[in-house]
Amino acid sequence: TQLLEQSPQFLSIQEGENLTVYCNSSSVFSSLQWYRQEPGEGPVLLVTVVTGGEVKKLKRLTFQFGDARKDSSLHITAAQPGDTGLYLCAARGGATNKLIFGTGTLLAVQP
Amino acid sequence: DTEVTQTPKHLVMGMTNKKSLKCEQHMGHRAMYWYKQKAKKPPELMFVYSYEKLSINESVPSRFSPECPNSSLLNLHLHALQPEDSALYLCASSQDRDLTGQPQHFGDGTRLSIL
Numbered sequence: 334t335q336l337l338e339q340s341p342q343f344l345s346i347q348e349g350e351n352l353t354v355y356c357n358s359s360s361v362f363s364s365l366q367w368y369r370q371e372p373g374e375g376p377v378l379l380v381t382v383v384t385g386g387e388v389k390k391l392k393r394l395t396f397q398f399g400d401a402r403k404d405s406s407l408h409i410t411a412a413q414p415g416d417t418g419l420y421l422c423a424a425r426g427g428a429t430n431k432l433i434f435g436t437g438t439l440l441a442v443q444p
Numbered sequence: 445d446t447e448v449t450q451t452p453k454h455l456v457m458g459m460t461n462k463k464s465l466k467c468e469q470h471m472g473h474r475a476m477y478w479y480k481q482k483a484k485k486p487p488e489l490m491f492v493y494s495y496e497k498l499s500i501n502e503s504v505p506s507r508f509s510p511e512c513p514n515s516s517l518l519n520l521h522l523h524a525l526q527p528e529d530s531a532l533y534l535c536a537s538s539q540d541r542d543l544t545g546q547p548q549h550f551g552d553g554t555r556l557s558i559l
Contacts, residue, residue, distance in 0.1 A: 363545070364545040366545075366547065373552065374552045374553075375448070375534050375536070375550030375551050375552050375553055376487070376534075376548075376550050377550070378547040378548070378549075381545050381547065383545055419484065421486055421487075429492075429499075429500050430541075430542055431489055431492065431500060432489070432548060434486035434487055435486060436486060437484070437485060437486045439484055
């Protein structure tokens with residue numbers, strides 16, 4: 334079974350702090366996605382990373398795909414209350430090529 | 445606003461009721477999905493439809509019955525549910541089931557409570 338382990342599981346920080354969320358697996362993936370799910374809504378795609386070592390920036394969010402394409406990280410600079418939500422990494426895998434979600438990181442940014 | 449629309453937003457039903465969840469997308473996507481999500485947990489895949497045919501059933505109990513009447517609509521028929529079935533049910537769509545790297549577009553879900 335292919336697993337995507339995220340850490341930390343929960344994170345509560347003050348506005349303005351920086352944070353990093355990790356997504357790790359023993360499997361190699363051709364691409365990896367990050368989603369954010371805000372309370373009362375469905376997950377929304379933030380980014381797709383494809384190339385090993387790739388770094389993508391989305392305003393205050395920086396995403397990195399590991400060189401071996403087994404892991405990824407999400408770094409948020411100067412977190413804001415609007416960043417609060419459940420962050421999910423996801424990748425396709427298994428015999429049916431279905432989308433496998435990571436274990437999730439619940440982020441709360443206090444004003 | 446999400447491009448995948450789910451109705452109803454909330455549903456409370458007894459264990460003997462029959463109800464249906466509905467999902468609609470007009471993006472021309474040919475793959476549609478049902479997920480179950482418990483609080484603070486990742487979504488769990490239930491069913492995948494590809495070109496209106498059921499392609500994946502993740503060993504879901506028969507009290508959940510999916511239906512894809514056409515390429516824009518996806519239903520989930522519910523019957524004789526158990527309290528542990530209370531969860532957020534998410535519908536999603538994507539351009540094609542097998543294209544790597546493409547996003548899935550999610551609706552905002554139906555919050556289901558079983559009494």
